[in-house]
Amino acid sequence: MPDQSAKPIDILGIMDLLPHRYPMLLVDRIMAFEKGQWIRGVKNISMGDPIFQGHFPLQPVFPGVLIIEAMAQTGGCLIMQEFEDRAKKVIYFMAIDGVKFRKPVVPGDQLVMEIKVLHNKGKVCKMRGEAFVDGQRVAEAEFMSMLINLPEGK
Secondary structure, three states: OOOOOOOOEOHHHHHHHOOOOOOOOOOOEEEEEEOOOEEEEEEEOOOOOHHHHOOOOOOOOOOHHHHHHHHHHHHHHHHHHHOOOHHHEEEEEEEEEEEEEOOOOOOOOEEEEEEEEEEEOOOEEEEEEEEEEOOEEEEEEEEEEEEEEOOOOO
């Protein structure tokens, strides 16, 4: 990804872009992005995350499915910037391909997600995501999403 990028987005800006809220909001900060092209976000993994009460109490591991969700939410932060009426829209998964988990993610880790747009056809977008801890790739996937207009009055 190029070094040139837009200014970071804090948690309040992320909450303006995404409908997710605690405990399902899995992006803490957007570090850099190039509109319509790529984005880099961060999720700080804390023992205080409620998932660790059951996954796993004696050997805490951040679930792979939540790593994929964090990557998708980071991609959503990029895509939702394109829409003025984003409060009336939501993004749904359509497909997830090529998922690989390479190393466990544990409390104390900082998950850095890098997402690239492969193609965007307006309502349907395909992206490739990679997640890193300390510069080592811990997960990767390609995912496709669809933008849906929420029903009036929601």
